[in-house]
Amino acid sequence: MDGQTDIPKAAEALTRGELVAFPTETVYGLGGDATNDAAVARVYAAKGRPSFNPLISHVPDAEAAFALGDFSEDAKKLAHAFWPGPLTLVVPRVAACPVSLLASAGLPTIAIRVPRHPVALTLLKIFGKPVVGPSANPSGRISPTTADHVRRTLSGKVSVILDGGPSKVGVESTVVGFLDGKPLLLRPGGIAKADIERGLGMPIDVQGHAARPHAPGQLASHYAPHAELRLNADAPQAGEAYLGFGPFHAHGPFTLSATGDLTEAAANLFRLLHDIDATGVARIAVAPIPHHGLGDAINDRLSRAAAPRDT
Numbered sequence: 001m002d003g004q005t006d007i008p009k010a011a012e013a014l015t016r017g018e019l020v021a022f023p024t025e026t027v028y029g030l031g032g033d034a035t036n037d038a039a040v041a042r043v044y045a046a047k048g049r050p051s052f053n054p055l056i057s058h059v060p061d062a063e064a065a066f067a068l069g070d071f072s073e074d075a076k077k078l079a080h081a082f083w084p085g086p087l088t089l090v091v092p093r094v095a096a097c098p099v100s101l102l103a104s105a106g107l108p109t110i111a112i113r114v115p116r117h118p119v120a121l122t123l124l125k126i127f128g129k130p131v132v133g134p135s136a137n138p139s140g141r142i143s144p145t146t147a148d149h150v151r152r153t154l155s156g157k158v159s160v161i162l163d164g165g166p167s168k169v170g171v172e173s174t175v176v177g178f179l180d181g182k183p184l185l186l187r188p189g190g191i192a193k194a195d196i197e198r199g200l201g202m203p204i205d206v207q208g209h210a211a212r213p214h215a216p217g218q219l220a221s222h223y224a225p226h227a228e229l230r231l232n233a234d235a236p237q238a239g240e241a242y243l244g245f246g247p248f249h250a251h252g253p254f255t256l257s258a259t260g261d262l263t264e265a266a267a268n269l270f271r272l273l274h275d276i277d278a279t280g281v282a283r284i285a286v287a288p289i290p291h292h293g294l295g296d297a298i299n300d301r302l303s304r305a306a307a308p309r310d311t
């Protein structure tokens with residue numbers, strides 16, 4: 001199959017909310033429509049991740065990136081110096097950001113990259129919307145650098161596998177965050193720290209022990225609803241909003257999935273938590289969520305949100 005000629009077919013699949021594998025210069029990506037909650041949930045389901053790591057949104061150029069996130073002058077400097085290329089920038093989401101909150105794992109930030117691969121860039125231009133693209137491998141397996149790697153582990157879960165030859169860089173992108181204005185190296189990758197520093201014209205801190213709160217896993221715990229959470233609740237008590245799940249535990253307007261579909265529940269999770277918070281209610285009772293499929297990731301997220309927190 002000729003990878004190039006399948007690009008329009010892949011774009012159509014993305015439009016239908018289906019998943020596609022696409023080549024980038026770092027590794028092959030598992031693509032889904034970043035603006036479609038259900039498609040993003042399918043990406044997590046296909047990878048079998050036990051938690052919701054935030055995903056990178058891929059766009060065809062810096063202009064498209066600037067429409068999604070709030071880029072400081074320094075962030076723009078790096079964008080212009082290294083895009084397209086193996087650099088991911090994490091910046092605050094703009095208020096009108098159309099990317100699914102699930103792709104940000106509920107965080108107020110968004111990770112964005114312009115890949116340097118003609119097939120990826122053509123796909124992004126034809127599709128016209130941002131595409132989430134974690135590495136196209138099941139969680140815990142090695143990142144794929146050929147279409148054949150993807151075929152071996154993910155066929156059946158993706159509608160189209162675009163073949164763009166072996167990935168040239170072969171390691172993931174360097175991730176630089178601009179979370180409180182100051183750049184921070186969140187993950188080493190395809191572009192060396194020294195090159196980033198040259199591009200910025202200043203030294204950059206590495207996410208290390210001192211900067212632990214910025215580690216993505218822990219960052220994820222930063223976002224919690226204002227309301228308190230009560231888990232495994234069969235029904236709401238007075239003064240509680242109810243986050244329902246499944247046919248026996250759907251008592252109101254905030255239902256993750258009336259049919260008990262865990263992928264649908266994941267797709268709705270962060271949006272519903274925000275919606276409930278917007279009502280100003282002090283406590284959220286959450287229906288029991290099973291521990292299979294995306295249930296693990298949903299429970300992981302809910303128990304972080306329910307954990308006692310500093311004020």
Ligand code: AMP
Nearest residue numbers: 054055090107109110111134135172216
């Ligand atoms: P991958 O799954 O290989 O595409 O890696 C994505 C990387 O970007 C992971 O290290 C994520 O934790 C990181 N990342 C994505 N979004 C964010 C974000 N909003 N804040 C911090 N790190 C992020």
Ligand code: MG
Nearest residue numbers: 134135136143
């Ligand atoms: Mg990976």
